[in-house]
Amino acid sequence: MNLDFTPQEEAFRQEVRSFLKEQLPARLAGKVRTCKRLSKQDMEQWHAILHARGWLANSWPEEWGGTGWSLAQRYIFDVETAMACAPRIVPFGVMMLGPVLIKYGSEAQKQYFLPRILNGSDWWCQGYSEPGAGSDLASLKCAAIRDGDHYVVNGQKTWTTFGHFANMIFCLVRTKKEGKPQEGISFLLIDMNTPGIEVRPIILLDGKHEVNEVFFSDVRVPAGNLVGEENKGWTYAKYLLTHERTNIAGIGASMAAFEWLLHIARAQKKNGRPLAEDPYFAARLARLEIDLENMKTTNLRVLAAAGQGVAPVAESSMLKIRGTEIRQEITALTRRALGPYAQPFISEALDEGFKGAPVGPEYAAPVAVEYFNNRKLTIFGGSNEVQREIITKAILEL
Amino acid sequence: MDFNHSEYRQMLVDMLGRYLNQRYSMGVRHGIAQSDAGWSAEHWAALAELGVVGALFGEAVGGFGGAGFDIGAVFEQLGKALVVEPFLGTLMAGTALAQAGGHAELLNEMIAGQAVVVFAHEEPQSRYDLRDVETRVLETADGWALTGSKAVVPQIEAADWILVSAREAGGISLFLLGKMVAGVSIRGYPMIDGGRGGELILEGADAKRVGSPGEAYAIVEAAYAAGNVALVWEAVGIMDVLKAATLDYLRTRKQFGVPIGKFQALQHRMATMALEIEQARSAALNAAAALGAGRLERERKAAAAKFTIGKVGTLVAEEAIQMHGGIGMTWELPLSHYAKRLTMIGHQLGDEDHCLARFIALGLGPEGATA
Incomplete structure (x- = not known):
């Protein structure tokens, strides 16, 4: 038993830190720290x-x-970049499509698409959910019918995040x-x-535009754009869920957000004392901190098991559920910390270059927005209820 | 990172698990737990012979373990079998004696299973506050005499010696007490989760001094940290049993023509229970890893783990009974006894609220000075 990272991993952490110190633009870090909206x-x-x-x-x-x-290096990178307030990596091309192409794509697809993901030529979005296929994703209806060298879609x-930025979309379509x-x-x-x-x-x-509906009418797609075999798309989509989810708990994001919450809870006053020392609020903070500390170790256990070749099915779902619950609780406590100043909605204050005077504390403007926006965490990526089904299915074997 | 036991520790776990499996069945356990003595001297001697007591202590005092993960490994197995013998008292008293220095002979006897020593620190009014000690010391012609009360000491009747704390010289001191001396009376009673405990009443009881006058608080804290690591791992062992039993029941019990595990309401509760158990295991890992760290780190991780176990333990005990329905209420099913023990662990050495308050206090200032 040893819960520490190896000296090599700690050296890697230092390498990431010095990279961030040199290369992460202060402008970007400042926007992330203060929850300003990031542009494309x-x-x-x-x-x-x-x-x-x-x-x-x-x-x-x-x-x-x-x-x-290694998974441990990826975890360290995730934590360090989040704590340094780097923007998060847009996941669709790099995290989601890339691994699927590498595992199941044709040589031509890999040669063509992978470099374009890296150099930014393509901005990918994800076409999974439909109005009638949310948690029951397999009931999706968007049809692709083979017509010579093409599919007609x-x-x-729906819920297509950054669809308005994207020039490419990877879709699950019905072919049978x-x-x-x-x-x-x-x-x-x-x-x-x-x-x-x-x-x-x-x-x-x-009030903001982040997700989209995407409509397809007689869209002709070259047959060469099919990944793997026809009618095997569910397997490819599921591959992502079991093999690429070891960082799904979002520990780094939660650690950074918790630091920010502490900063605010210390700055806010109640009865002339820091809110963080108010017994009721302190208890809420402590429960959250303990849950997060436990979650870190749970995540590292899953990494260690995955590193030894154990596919984390139930564990990934546990990380998703508790990881998102923790992140939501952080945004909820941050909202509570503001008291009445959670209410004013100065949307422009979330944009870069806002010169107006803040209403209430300078950190107040994005807090309620972040709270409401992050309600999505327990809904997307397979709602937390669906994750509970996955856990029970895995451990109950009924 | 490595979440596996070392080869040596795994051997200890396997050996202890095998012994309990073969010789400490639920029937045997019930017989012991409901007996007049409330423990089995025979099993105690056999387990000590196997080295289970020695695993709780470092080499410096004649043991061959003593790290957080040694303690955790032993108590996880003890939890799985609902062992009632005085391991917790032995661990805490032994840790305190080792920290105080000297007492090599007594520690050797403890490790060999020849002497049972328990730790009597908390008092009727103290409610988990380790600094709240009212037991008084009077210097006599040939030593010291103690007067006061100690509360709910597990297996105190089994003890040959009792390590007792008392207020003195502006602080806390420790004393060793023989059970049979004048001025010592014990009111023993059975515990709701099996085995026995007792109240210790001291009226001018002759005692031997342990360590320096007024300086034992740090020793008490260290003993409690070890005790907390033991209890959270005992709870982890119990929760694994409850989880397996509940899963098995959901698979086999049929209502409305299907196994009840087919019902979503129960599936979601089971998933939550499984998730919480993993969080609790992580908390126990954190506490075990920090047992050898500096005071603040050790105490914070212990408080966090005991808080988590208090919270999750109650959930798991209640949910396991609920998902079993009526049969979960019966004496006959082992489940109910695991649920009782798990719940009562939440009442030992500091409950959920106490541990949360302590975690908060330890976070204020560099020394956690107010804790």
């Missing part, structure tokens, strides 16, 4: 910086331009209606500029 250019800038260092695709093998890092995708729903799904890569695609914004509860 901000995210692309950070990707380019990581790519220049060879650290963008940290879950890919070296032969495809990845880092070849008709249907609708008979049999089990899971066995008629294919994994298709589609150019967003193909005629017949329409992207419409969905405005979320914070």
